[in-house]
Amino acid sequence: MNAVALVKQVPDRNSAFRPAGDWIDESSLGYGINDYDRYAVEAALALKEAGHAAETVAVTAGPADAGQVLRSCLAMGVDRGVHLVTDRAHLADPFFVARALAGAVSGLDAGVVFAGLLAEDSGHGQVGGLVAGLLGFSFASAATGLQFRDGRLEAHRELEGGRIAVVELRLPAVVAVQTGINTPRYASLRGIMASRRKPVERVELAAPADGGGLRRLTLGRPERGASAEILPGSPQEAAAALVPRMRAGAGVSFPGDTA
């Protein structure tokens, strides 16, 4: 039984994003692994280290340069990668992506499949669950804790209002992990060296058929009702202008105020 992590390549969080057409302008962006997926990779590695998985496999669907995120998974310690090669534009439909991932996962003898709760770019937050639904696996989302006992997986799910649901899942299962479920390791130099010899299987995906799950129509900046007054000038001027506004707006006095 293997531990699988589903990972996505997303634009660097700190890039300046500009809406363009039905998506963002992608002409000058850096890319990296989706933050949530680092936790999924760590969960897969931990499962193997605890003796509950024979092998760890990372799977991604994305364009040729998305192989980069598989390399970073291998450098963290994942044993091998599967790259489902497709145009970046085809990632618009979570159903297309999930069907491709489910096809790959079905050949991996997966016991537990970890996915990030959501991708930072599209934020659909369902690819893990769709894969579970398509394969008939068990599913738990928003996991902040995991325990393995007697061939069953116990997942702690984060609910609202500071509550936790403990659910028991039959295997095979898909678990969509929340950030903070573990502390993702960084790749060591040795890990990076070793990753070069690890295998990545590349599979070319056929273009999506008509219909499908979702289509992008538009992307734009939200209308903001009452937006902040942006203080002009140099940082010094803005800082100086801020203080009287804070005092008046908040109606508080500060420790240094003379009584």
Add this chain to the structure above:
Amino acid sequence: MSRRVLTLAERSESGVTDASYELIEAASRLAGGPDRVSAVLPVGDASEAEGLREVLPAGELLLVEGPAHASPTADGTAAAVLHAREASGAECVLLPHDPVGWDVAPLVAARLGTAAATAVSALSWRGDGLVARRSAFLGKFVQEVEAPGLPAVATVERGAFPAREPGPALSVRILPSPVGPGDLRSRLVEVRDAGAGGVDLTAADVVVAAGRGLGGPENLDIVHELAAALGGVVGASRAVTDAGWLPHELQIGSSGATVSPKLYVACAISGAIQHLVGMRGSRFVVAINKDPDAPIFGAADVGIVGDALEVIPLVTEAVRDSG
């Protein structure tokens, strides 16, 4: 066009959740009237719904009954929703955008051969499909997506629609559940409190909150200094506490503390919805962020667009000088 819309009703201690009423309102607007709304309530035994039929203002209330639903599970609830969808002929299924919806929506969508539109704030039909307005890039942008075929599935953001007033369901149907407890792949063991933290952020008049944009724990001194100058306490976004820069007790937001200080200073915090719900009640909000598009500016009274590492010490100095 008289398409039916199905919503999930969830029980709470006092009846059904507020989210259930918001879903019925969303469904009623989409369907063109509450009479074309069906609400599904999975129950272990129909007697559990005693009284609820008086307060669920849908055209029909579908009780999917069976021991598999004595306590909620992802696959059990998904099976009940799919069964009710077929029984009602609904062309759209609306679920809450919360931990229940995240579990159930993809399982329902996969079985219907589609994906769900998630984090949705507006809905309309277009031809034989559904158009949904949703948030993307952690709230930075709004996106319109189309589900080209029906039935469609959507998860609706809390607060996007007003809660419909409670009222009686026009009709009630009891449907025997298609699944038994043995068919389920998941089981709810327990629900418990995660355990509250030791620091009381909620009592502070001034909260200075640190975000991931500060770059690392080595840069947090300037946040502590500003908090000291303002007579306040330090809080944080989840990105900061998950990274271990600050303890989890200091996290503000939907999965952390809810604060309503007189002054809230957000330092290099983007303003994701889950953060905003934890600080919206603040009297006066200041945002310092280098990205003029950061959603936090939409929730702030005053903002400075700039490098927080440069601006924060200047604000600290200006506060000290002003005393």
